[in-house]
Amino acid sequence: MAGKIKDKLRKRDRIFAALDRHVVFLEEYNPETKKGQVQSRLDKLEASWEEFNELQEDLSEEDTKGELEDDITKAYADFEERYYEIRASLLGKLEPPPSPANLDNTIGRNNGALGAHTAVRLPQISLPEFNGDFEGWLSFKSTFVSLIHDSNELSDVQKFHYLKSALKGEAAKLIESLTITNGNYMIA
Template identity: 35%
Template sequence: MTPPKQKATKQTKLKILHRRRTNIFGSAHFIKSFDDDFDSTKLAQVPIRIQRLDALWREFEETQEEIELLEDGEEDFAEERQEFQALYYELKTSLQSKIPVQPPVPPPAPVQPISSAIPISSSVRLPEIKLKEFSGNLDDWVSFRDLYVSLIHTSIQLTAVQKMHYLRATLSGEAARIISSLEISANNYLVAWKLLKERFENPNLLVKRHVSALLMISSMKKESAQGLADLADEFDRHVQLLDKLEDYENHWNAFLVER
């Protein structure tokens, strides 16, 4: 028999996870509203919306797996998975179809080595991976870190020297200055990444920053569907980041959970 305290903790976790899953569905439906109301003036937003949709897919899978582990077969989850998968595939296909097809670009000439001290062959080009630049703004750290780790840091196709090149290329401002004294080398890559994490990986401070950002979200000056979608996206961005920063026992959003 499950002790009362353990059962209460399990119910609290499930309540938070169900709330998170509802937020994920809500964010996906806001993207659907964008897709339904799309016109050519919003074309530049399409790649960003696709990136956000892919992030929601990963968050849904993680959240759904946690729910299923806690509820241990108490419910049939096929319906939730099918509903979100259907929504994801429909939106991904529709959004991608809006991006104009670009004509093939002839391959550029081989790049010469920058320096003999950098062990990269002139015949090898780094694959193009687009990352949002990180300047040292704490509000952007979690999203930058997660995307960089998934695309670059954990990649088994890239060498440490190549990862160091990507890291340098994606940093600016204060963040770039932190590793500016390090030469581009395999040995310095992990040193550079450790320096960045020591400077910006401050969960308590990040939680305070995102909670403050939530409380300071500006109200709409003029009612509109786009304005409402942008407001909800901004709120949901901070909610999702805070979910990643806090554990269940001391969950930051207790004031958002219905008692």
């Protein structure tokens, strides 16, 4: 095997080792001491994803005889699965951005007197749970769409986290096999 290919395979192994360090971080996660590292680790994970994909492309181009095709395919599948699992776990450790229902829980009101601005404190709106019962579907759907689905401030991964946390029983079982990804939110 050519030296360049061996170097790239070693580099790819180092990227896989970085994933292992993320897993250890998640297993030993303590929000009191490691909360500040989550965003940095997400950024590093994204950089590893990009670097891994570039390496895989380079390996494919240099493997003119097709000797590494199975290895490249398996490595990609393994990396992709671990990447999404780690990413979802790290995202779960972040404080969720305020949903439209929780932005400030206030409505500003101009009382007209010299442009004075007062605020009325509103109660927090809780996301309802849905267990698959047909009778509760319309109420759940309407609330979920209004608070989460239509929000431009949430990514599809965050929306999927909210959906998974709101579903219980039979409804939860229907999507439990889906990994938390942007694409799978629309499937769910």
